[in-house]
Amino acid sequence: MKQVHVAKHAPEAHLIRGFLESQGIEAVVRGEYLTSGWGELPVDLCSVWVVDEAQFERANELLVDFLKGGFARKFSGERWTCPQCGERLEGQFTACWNCGTTRK
């Protein structure tokens, strides 16, 4: 078991766990039910762990790509809006035809 990501909140952790599992990597979320020991103060930091450490490197690479948005972009082909001039562009373009800004 190896920690691959610390999420800000439970939904993020579960999103990432679901993503990894969709890639065939078994993962678990830890931390969401912890309390401080002083009462009901919730611990809102959740971490995502890869069960099989042999898959950690791959999980980490996929996750970096996923968090940068590259993963969604590869498969969605969605339209995007140029951050510079506001031009609406088709998903296959990697730069704005109007002002030349590269798609982030």
Ligand SMILES: [Zn+2]
């Ligand atoms: Zn533009």
